Structures are given as structure tokens and as C-alpha cells.
Amino acid sequence: MWRRVASVSHLFSHSKSTKFNQGGSTFKIWETITSESEIPTPSKGSPFITFVLGGPGSGKGTQCAKIVEAFGFTHISAGDLLRREIASGSAYGSVILSTIREGKIVPSQVTVQLIQKEMESSDNYKFLIDGFPRSEENRKAFEQTIGTEPDVVLFFDCPEQEMVKRVLNRNQGRVDDNIDTIKKRLEIFDELNWPVINYYSLRGKLNKINAVGTVDEIFEKVRPIFAPLSK
Template sequence: MVLKRIFRTVIMGPPGSGKGTVSGRIVKRFGLTHLSSGDLLRANIKAKTELGLLMKSCIDQGQLVPDDIISRLILTEMRSIEQSSWLLDGYPRTLAQAETLDGVCSVDRVINLDVPFQTIKQRLTSRWLHLPSGRVYNINFNPPKIS
């Protein structure tokens, strides 16, 4: 099913709540463009863009990426798809980011994944990340394929 009007939604939840998995299903079912803040962050760091270098510097110092920098990253990407329906994954995370987003566009729906802490803990302690590709694995239900 492809939507006939522009539809904008945000998916929220803590790390390990399943945002990426649920987002993939929503994007496939409804034909939305998926904007993942984590994917954009990793791609910009890998490409050594101006924003990527700023974000890498923060991360290397053990700091969170400042709201204005992550907002610039997301809003720049949003401009390229402004006539499309989209699903934001991982943004906004703070009140300042939400206010920035609200000042730029309206959101039709927010999906909040409410997952018990014990489930998140189990998922995160079983999670593996393949740094070169950015692929995420879970040793319990999505182990890496060994060839």
C-alpha cells in the first residue's frame, strides 16, 4: 500500500526497543522514506563530511552530539525529500530537537515503542555491530552468517 498524501511520522523508543525492525516493516508496507539518525550519523562520519567530522569529534570525546548539529544533519536530509512521506527513526531525542522539528514541519503520527527494561537489556547484551557495514546482529535471533 502506498499512501496518496504526504504522511510524516516519528518512531520513538529506547535503544533495543525495535525501532529499526518496526521501521523496516512500516517503510515496506506504506512506501515511506526511512530517515534513521543513526544511519545518517554513521554515513556522514564515514564520508568525512563537515558534520561527520564534528559528530566524530564529539563521540570520540565521549560526548553526545549537540542538538543543533544532529538537527542540522536531519533537516538537511529532510529538505531533499520534502515532497515525500517519511518515517523519522531516532530523531527527535530531546525537547530542543522536538521544538526544532516542530518549527519546520508538522508530524502526522508518533509511534512510541514501550518495551520492558528487561527485554531491552537482553536485546542489547546480545547485540553485535559489524562496524565496516553498520549491520546489526543479535546472537539470539539474527546471528551473523559465517562463510
């Protein structure tokens, strides 16, 4: 079984940064320039982990499907794992359901355990972890339990209006895809996810992608990040 103790540090070089304001603080986000020499060579002895961040409806799941197809990753959606847990009638089911209904974040212990189980039962070593970490608590719990940091962090940057429109049109019968819960999810995203985005930006790991455009246009911005990896 893979298990990595030391983390891979800086994988990408950065040439351009953008400043923005959030909650009265100024943050700096790096626009990433990737090149083949900067991607570590993944090996079957250790996992290659990509965290996929972005607000609700920013297109995380859609782009993950494209990355899986092109680069042979295993897609682990934290939201899907939690929904599966509800459907399975697990002891945590009712707490998870009410948390999702309220647009809040499920305790990290639950989510990390589900992610860990998926990773450990997979034959693959390339993982896309979608919708996680959504808070600093999520991030720290993963680091402590799995004992490693992500190799790559993607952040799909999408205007709120566009995210609301997409979620309301999603039609997957989700209990949280209604206007009241979306408002709550966007508030929680602003409050809890930005510190995570800022953390990875400061560590030089963040790949910010403008998520406005067609699915294929956005994937053409994602592709170069993984191009050095074979399928």
C-alpha cells in the same frame, strides 16, 4: 517542493489511558484506538511525518523496515545519518563520534540539518523519522526549521533488561553497543526522551506500542495505525 506551514492537529481518538511514574512525576499515556476516518489524507503537496521513538534496542529500526515495506514510507534514521556523516569525513565527524561514544545527544542543529536534506532530496512525501526527537531541544529545532509537527508519533515501549539484551546481541559493530555506553544511553533516554513522549501524549498524538514479542507480533500492533494509508 512540499512545505507545510500549519500543523495537522489531533489525528486520533483515544479511549484509554495509563498512568505511570517517572522521575517523581506522574505521566499519563494514551493507548490509541485508530480508525480510518481519523487518519488525514496525505497529499503529495505536504509531507506526512511519523516520528519513531523508543529506547536503544526497543526495535525502532526493525519496525521501520516493516512499515516501509507495507506502506511505502521513506525511512530516515537519525542515528544512521549521523554515522554516515562520521564516515564521510565531514567537519562535524569527530564531534559526532565522541558524542555517540558517550551516549549523549548530538546538537540539534546538526541532526535537523541532516534530516532536512534527506527530506528535501526525496521524491516521497511519507517519512518515518527514526530515533528523533530524542530531546525537547531536538523537537523544538525540528519544528522551527521544518515548520511542522509530526502527523503520527510511535513509541516502542520496552523494558530496560530486554533493550540491553537486544543491543548487546545486535552485532553491527557499533561503537556505542557496549554495556558502558548502553547504561549511559538509557540514562540519557530517561532524562531527555520522556519529556518528548509526555509532550506528544498530552497533545494526543502518542501511539504507545508494547515492544515485547516477536517482530511480527509487534508489527501487527503497528499495522492498524497506518492501515488507512495506501502504499
